[in-house]
Amino acid sequence: MKAVVFDKTGGPEVMKIVEVPKPEVKPGTVLIKVRAAGINFADTLFRQGQYVMQPQLPDTPGLEGAGEIEAVGAGVTNLRPGQRVAALGSKMYAEYAIAPATQVIPIPDSISFEQAAAFPVQVLTAWHMLHTSHDTRPGQTVLVHSAAGGVGIVAVQIAKAAGARVIGTVSSDSKAAIAKEYGADDVINYATKDFAVEANRLTGGRGVDLILDAVGATTFDKGLTCLAPFGHLILYGRSGGPPAALNLFRLFEKSTKVSGFVLYTVAAVPDVMRRGIEDSLKLITEGKVKLLxxxxxxxxxxAEAHKFIESRQSTGKLVLIP
Ligand SMILES: NC(=O)c1ccc[n+]([C@@H]2O[C@H](COP(=O)([O-])OP(=O)(O)OC[C@H]3O[C@@H](n4cnc5c(N)ncnc54)[C@H](OP(=O)(O)O)[C@@H]3O)[C@@H](O)[C@H]2O)c1
Known part of the structure; x- marks a missing residue:
């Protein structure tokens, strides 16, 4: 089968498409014929050897994908060959991939494989930050950084569906138009304006109740200055570089809190994982969340896809089609 492989860490050019043996299904796993693999910003860090998990060279990127189950391993009783699924796994930039059965999500016929590949990482990350790490409710204001990006555009919609007012930040006017189209009440171009000053102005000086921040270096510290009393900042990535160390006494000023989020924590708690899957699939089938x-x-x-997501030009979800 064909797979994307890199045998040294580095820029996008280290990835090549090569022939490799088709993986064999093992107990507790399923073999998936991949119809679409999701691209995540994390894949670019993995390729550079800067992700939480180190590549085992030669390695294949890909944390999620969608397709049909080709075979189920021993002990897997709730899934069957031929089923349309999305999955969290590894080495998904390939024609076939293995995923643990506990991380395989049957998908309705109304969702295309491309849309399904956009689901496991970005939709569940947005859902769990808003509803597991935080209790997003009507009356709250949520600030979503990179609001036209993969996680961002979904977070905007899930926060709106929860009844919150949403302020998005983006780095261009064309992205601002997209974030608005997908439901953001206000959008700030943080390349040209100070987002914290704007967020304070837009909330009459009160600040926002929740900030979803995966940019880091340029946004984290400033974010603390536009949190409302008892506000919450969730740091879940560092597309703009790692933020400076936090002086905890900053949190005393308005009784605020900062937390971290990573989806792996949720994937290890099946009940919590299931709640997110059920509710977000419902939001998608009801048309309250549209996958861009x-x-x-x-x-x-x-390699071109990685260059594109790293260039800050991309919006919504990027997918690879084997
Ligand atoms: N913790 C978790 O479990 C988890 C899960 C999924 C994703 N994430 C994180 O969430 C973030 C978004 O992931 P995604 O896959 O949906 O990607 P994405 O948002 O589609 O693309 C990354 C975005 O980051 C923004 N950005 C800010 N500074 C940047 C810089 N210096 N270089 C490149 N991009 C920059 C850009 O938006 P603007 O141009 O609008 O600023 C860019 O579009 C990433 O940091 C990722 O690692 C974390």
Whole structure:
């Protein structure tokens, strides 16, 4: 089968498409014929050896994908060959991939494989930050950084569905238009304006109740200055570089809190994982969350896809089609 492989860490050019043996299904796992693999910003860090998990060279990127189950391993009783699924796994930039059965999500026929590949990482990350790490409710104001990006555009919609007012930040006017189209009440271009000053102005000086921050270096410290009393900042990534160390006494000023989020924590708690899957699939089938596929690339163009997400030009979800 064909797979994207890199045998040294580095820039997008280290990834090549090569012939490798088809993986064999093991107990507790399923073999998936991949129809669409999701691209995540995390894949670019993995390729550079800067992600929480280190590549085992030669390695294949890909944390999520969608397709049909080709075979189920011993002990898997709730899934069957032929079923349409999305999955959290590894080495998904390939024609076939293995995923643990506990991380395989059957998908309704109304959701395309491309949309399904956009679901496991970005939708569940947005849902769990808003509803597991935080209790997002009507009357709250949520500030979503990179609001036209993969996680961002979904977070905007899930926060709106929960009844919150949503302020998005983006780095261009064309992205601002997209974030608005997907429901953001206000959008700030943080390349040209100080987002904290704007967020304080837009909330009459009160500040926002929740900030979803995966940019880090340029946003974290400033975010603390536009939190409302008892506000909450969730740090879940560092696309703009790691933030400076936090002086905890900053949190005394308005009784605020900062927390971290990573989806792996949720994936290890099946009940919590299931709650997020059920509610977010409901939001999608009800049309309250629309999955924006920003661009599809053939598998052989994984390097171009990585260049695109790193360039800050991309919007919504990028997918690879084997
Ligand atoms: N903790 C978790 O479990 C988890 C799960 C999924 C994703 N994440 C994190 O969430 C973030 C978004 O992931 P995604 O896959 O949905 O990607 P994405 O948002 O589609 O793309 C990354 C975005 O980061 C913003 N950005 C800010 N500074 C940047 C810089 N210096 N270089 C490149 N991009 C920059 C850009 O938006 P603007 O141009 O609008 O600023 C860019 O579009 C990433 O940091 C990712 O690691 C974390």
């Amino acid at each position: 596929i920003g661009k599809s690339f053939p598998l052989a163009q994984a």
